[in-house]
Every structure is written in C-alpha cells, then in structure tokens.
Amino acid sequence: MKGKRFKEQILQPSASRLGPCAVIVRPMTGADLVVVQAIESENPASWSGGQLASELEQESGWQFVAEAGSGLVCGFVCGRSCVGEGELLKIAVGREHRRQGIAAQLVAHTLRYLAAQGVARCFLELRAANLPALALYERFGFRRVGLRKNYYTSPVEDAILMEKIIPALH
Numbered sequence: 417m418k419g420k421r422f423k424e425q426i427l428q429p430s431a432s433r434l435g436p437c438a439v440i441v442r443p444m445t446g447a448d449l450v451v452v453q454a455i456e457s458e459n460p461a462s463w464s465g466g467q468l469a470s471e472l473e474q475e476s477g478w479q480f481v482a483e484a485g486s487g488l489v490c491g492f493v494c495g496r497s498c499v500g501e502g503e504l505l506k507i508a509v510g511r512e513h514r515r516q517g518i519a520a521q522l523v524a525h526t527l528r529y530l531a532a533q534g535v536a537r538c539f540l541e542l543r544a545a546n547l548p549a550l551a552l553y554e555r556f557g558f559r560r561v562g563l564r565k566n567y568y569t570s571p572v573e574d575a576i577l578m579e580k581i582i583p584a585l586h
C-alpha cells in the first residue's frame with residue numbers, strides 16, 4: 417500500500433474506532449484458509465493460498481486467527497520461532513474490522529504464546545510507510561533495530577526492522 421493511503425488511514429477520526437471487539441484468538445486450521453486468504457488478498461504483496469497453507473505445515477510455525485462471536489474469522493497472524501527467537505511474518509485484519517482492537521488482541525496472544533514457548537525476542541519487518549502497523553508494534557514495545565534501504569518492491573520502499581524482548585515467564 418502506498419504511503420499516502422496509510423496516512424489517510426492514520427488521519428481517520430477516532431469515531432472510526434469502535435473499541436475492543438469481542439473475539440477469541442485460536443490456532444488457525446486448514447478450514448480457515450479460504451477466509452484468511454480473502455483477508456490477506458486485500459493487502460499489497462499478499463501471500464497466495466498455497467503460501468498460507470504451507471505455513472500451517474511448518475514445524476517451527478505458529479498461526480492464530482481472531483474469530484468473532486458470530487464465528488466469522490476477521491484477522492490472523494503467523495510467524496515462526498527457532499532457538500529462542502521468533503519472527504512475526506504476517507498480520508492482517510479484514511478492512512471492515514479494523515480499528516476495533518483485533519490486531520492488538522492477536523499481537524497480545526502471540527506474545528503470550530511466545531513467552532510460554534520460552535522465546536526471548538521477536539523480530540519483524542514492515543514497510544516504512546505502513547504507519548498503522550508501525551503504531552501497532554510500537555504500542556506493544558517493539559523498537560526499531562534496523563533499516564533495509566529499498567528492500568521492498570512495487571512500490572520500492574525501505575523496510576524497518578523491529579525487535580521486542582519478551583520477558584521470561586516465572
């Protein structure tokens with residue numbers, strides 16, 4: 417998505433924010449893939465259904481969906497972990513469900529899951545103009561640890577690398 421569009425989203429009045437939406441966050445299954453792919457396809461550089469399905473096969477992978485009371489899947493997150501480090505690969509919420517706290521619930525669940533797995537730090541990367549995602553990650557204590565110049569294509573754009581140290585569970 418181009419920077420201008422992100423900025424338009426950022427500037428939306430707070431009236432568009434409906435407050436936390438009641439969802440449950442649960443593991444993604446193969447039965448969720450059609451809806452997850454539909455959500456993913458709304459975004460630039462979206463993964464194919466095949467790529468999403470192959471994540472479900474990853475031994476080191478984790479995938480969660482946010483499901484509304486109606487049973488509708490309205491967002492998802494996925495990533496991988498290896499030797500104490502995690503990487504958040506994808507997070508997306510359906511356009512009509514954004515700004516209702518759903519991504520926040522997905523990230524909170526992911527961080528609890530990673531902590532329980534003994535993962536000590538989580539990395540991610542995002543387009544520099546993706547201000548909604550940047551605000552989301554900063555809200556959860558991710559900090560910038562690097563910049564990859566012109567990393568993305570269509571459009572060409574820098575990638576911001578972020579890291580969060582995950583406190584150990586006692």
Ligand SMILES: CC(C)(COP(=O)(O)OP(=O)(O)OC[C@H]1O[C@@H](n2cnc3c(N)ncnc32)[C@H](O)[C@@H]1OP(=O)(O)O)[C@@H](O)C(=O)NCCC(=O)NCCS
Pocket residue numbers: 425426427433459506507508509510513514515516517518519520521541542543546547548549551552553555
């Ligand atoms: C980024 C994305 C996942 C956020 O989902 P969401 O459910 O709308 O986010 P939430 O409602 O849970 O918001 C949580 C926090 O994120 C930030 N945020 C989310 N959308 C924002 C926006 N449009 N403008 C500014 N901040 C935003 C805020 O800090 C917000 O906290 P607040 O409500 O207390 O202000 C969603 O916009 C999306 O799916 N975008 C397309 C896919 C994408 O860019 N994924 C990230 C790739 S790295």
